[in-house]
Amino acid sequence: MNYPNGKKGLKNTSKVPSQDTKECSKIQYGKRGMKLEEEIDQSNQYFRIENIAVIHKKPTPIQIVDVHYPKRQKAVIKEAYFRKPSTTDYNGVYNGRYIDFEAKETKNKTSFPLNNIHDHQVSHMEQVSNQQGICFLLIKFSYHDSVFLLPFKQFMVYWDRFKSGGKKSITLQEIERDGYLIPIQFRPRINYIKIVDQLITMESEALK
């Protein structure tokens, strides 16, 4: 693969910011790339319009503490807190099959840190996987402007390594080997459904 050089790497991995929070403005991104969430949203919109798949981002879970009702129609939430999501951010349907994934972006040049994936998200993905759902991570290396689909089963190898005291990250090399690079296109920006098709084909061949 051909990666551009001469850029300074940043170490932190950031949760894909939610559309409905103001956090977006707090996170810095490279100049070249769009934010991963935006790219996925645009792609999902394309998939819906073209009747290819129906996949949505789940709303950010909020713990509401205080609501005022000045009028019946316009309740104002006056105190609320962000909650940790108990599932992944995206799910939906493609040709009858259940699709479920988490999207993460890192500014790290050579590896994807595992510390911003929550335990309960992993157990959710495990449950989904046991129910024959199609489950994966979309990982963006913003420095290289490259997005990978890493199937959950491959991810689990590195998660288990991490949890048994090993490396706290997955190297880019490992992701290149075990995942699928998704070419960035114009429309849809991230055609992850194309890779899902490959996964379904491989799955049905394995069953033969």
Added chain:
Amino acid sequence: MNYPNGKKGLKNTSKVPSQDTKECSKIQYGKRGMKLEEEIDQSNQYFRIENIAVIHKKPTPIQIVDVHYPKRQKAVIKEAYFRKPSTTDYNGVYNGRYIDFEAKETKNKTSFPLNNIHDHQVSHMEQVSNQQGICFLLIKFSYHDSVFLLPFKQFMVYWDRFKSGGKKSITLQEIERDGYLIPIQFRPRINYIKIVDQLITMESEALK
């Protein structure tokens, strides 16, 4: 069917209240029945624990306007508003298949009013249906303490009737005829997966 008598019917239909809002306290329920959302949550928990299905309620969509950051870890939302959901409330996976439904409760004795189903929810269900997702409504008549599964395709007949100037509701009789009564059990409280199984069987027989 055997319905108890002697109760006063209430006319309004209420949106299943969200766990994470305070609205719950604003809605009155009959003494006998649990709230439908609670019953579904308990059932979904059972399905997850028993590895039967992985189905979650989506968080309530919130438009956040103002967030304070007194500490990094504990952001406080100071102003936010409820948004109309663009999808249904529940989705997940059962044996590889995508499941999607909306849950509504009515205190009406003889019919289910259609005015609390949004247009965009119906178009979402239409999209899901076109993608071979398993899509339905769970409708609870709290007066009778009875819960029905109404497949989306059957629902659409009445929605179209409503949209072309006809009846603004589906009668209980119509729901009894076109839907499936879900017996209330101890565990899981609402075994809608049993009906989903029937739908899948009928679907595969129709394809033969």
